[in-house]
Amino acid sequence: MDVRSLLLFSALLRVLLIIYGEWQDAHMEVRYTDVDYLVFSDAASLVASGKSPYQRSTYRYSPLLAFLLVPNSIIHPSWGKFLFSASDLLVGLFIHTILELRKVPENLCTCALMVWLFNPFTFSIGTRGNCEPIVCAMILWIIICLMNGKVLQAAFWYGLVVHFRIYPIIYSIPIILVLDPHCFLYGLKPALSSWVGQGNSTQSIPSTAVPESCGIWIALTSMFTRARIMFGLISGAVFFAFTGLFFYLYRWEFLHEALLYHLTRTDPRHNFSIYFYHIYLHYEHEFSVVERLISFLPQFLVQLVLIVCFAQDLPFCFFAQTVAFVAFNKVITAQYFVWFFCLLPLILPWSNMKLKWTGLSCILLWMGTQTHWLMWGYLLEFKGKNVFLELWIASILFLAANTFVLIKIIRYHTYSSLFQRLEFSSSDNDLKEGKKSN
């Protein structure tokens, strides 16, 4: 099956699911549509009537999302679902583009693409009205821009995506590091490392180049390159421009609901995070600064080590960071999983993990611990049983499963820098005459 047929079939599947979702909402007690979609739609209708989207309680997103869904009130309430599903398909297209640029064989590209397009979690999330596919599409587009040497474009979209959803801030340091002057020259299209078969690293190290173990040291000493400065300035400017614009429109309500809430969020209600019960049991008193720092330390340490070890293999670094970020977060909801699902196809061609039986055991363990948690969650929320302890133990097991899967993925991954180190000849004119990208 070629890519176009895959995308067409996936598009048809999503359209049918959206239509089915409308039918289920109208005829059944349990709605197909995500509760968040109703929040977005209400906020969009408030914007359409010239009001603040933050009059809708629990709307904790950028006003951009409400603007995008204004046609819900004008054209049809399902407009947003079609938009999110289209973003979902765009993610598939970008996955294929990225793998093609790295010369992954077509059959592997297609398999990787199918992992995204036919993942039940993936196609249900957009059709139910969740906005995460838009974020995923932006992140993959940023990777494509970097691969094509388009630093300014990458910076623009990065500033925008961090405004839209704060979590991509964790990618800032790896992006800065990957703009290594030994691999990336501003204005020139970088040389990409190609896929050469599983088990073989594509990192070629010229004899005159500094060994990779000193890559981080060089990165630190030569931090202020033109590409890095431009990326930092442009992305920062875009972020502050959008934030400033919406602060001008909606004042502190925007700042609190769309930004500060996410930075300080501690939710005592049950969720996949191991911290929920601890937060509930201590909710009557404020957490001290020391307690907050201690709970933040695992997240910080893991992110730092993953960046230091894997930054040059950018897609893999993004993936590992996202899995760890979600696993160690104070609040985990199912929609966060799509943040790393969209990056998984980018690393699969470089994985030596066999489906039988390591791959299958990872899948079954991850899904099994999730299902186990959901069972206790159902008993607590819908049957009124006191199973807080059991539910908390289930969340510990889920963290263990996430850790196990991440360790296995790291173990079986063939490290491959995104960019090849540039060959510096005796004359720098060879580089200056290279293909310009911006």
Place this chain on the structure above:
Amino acid sequence: MPPSTVSYHMESWQHVQVHICRILGIQLIFLVGFGFCMSSSFVSCEVGGCTSNVGSTNQSLNIPPYFEKHITKSYFDKYDSLLDSDFLDFISHELFPGSCELLLDNLNLVLRLSVQQRSLIGDGSHRHLSSSFRFNIQSELIAELPIHFCEAIIIEKLPYGIFADPFELQHLLQRGVFMGAAVFGDTNLELPSVHSNRSLVEVHMDVDLNTFSRHKDGLEINIDLPLHIRYPPLEESGYSNIELGAPDLFMRCSIEAKSHNQSCLLMLKDNGVALGNGPVVWRVPSGIKAHARAVSIVTFISAILSTLSIVLTSVYYSSTKLCKNLKQS
């Protein structure tokens, strides 16, 4: 496939991608600009000053304009939180301006609450409060009163820990289940009980006294209100019992007066009629304080162990791969 054809397809495919991205970018700019124009006359809602008034269907039922107001809205203009004593004062002094004494005295004779039944339907954190009220009506007297239109108003003063979702009520309103519904007070859906305040639900139901007066069973009002629970304070037993008090019932009628029509509000007392099946108690699972220390310790140990596992694996395998790369070069 010859390389030139491959590169042609790749270039065409890239052009398609660029085209798609341009379309999306233009749409995004258009929608942002459109939204910016829409927002130029926004209304800011201050924290703590919002009420979730889901509105009513007054316009479509030709209901007099002086009926539009929710009778308890002004309570939260005056008081910060819902207290039973304050609410009693509010009912006594602010809801009954005194201009309808004659009508109210007559209406009191006409309506008698005979039965009220309440029960919680469902399990878990999301249930329905089912309430049923029956009134005896003296039909021969009701015809003599100059009543134009009536509605029943039910005020549920929700205790700490129970809340109604205003958006859910709006959905019911749109389906015509209620004539009007509003939630006042603390409408934050996410806070646990310890950090939240009480709220109040006001529901309006259409009542045609003349129609009901012809039924020997009298007037019956049934309400099914969806309610949700907040996380309760910690309890040693692991459960918290929350009691739902009786609602306040009102009848508001428009009467035809000489100079202009006016509305009159009557509080329907229970006349000592007990609840048909006892008080409504919602048993909610709660956290157990005795777990606190062990849960904190095990949580942080788990986090540390996971962190160490990932850190050691990352360092080991990245340095192993680096050595392998150096050997290969």
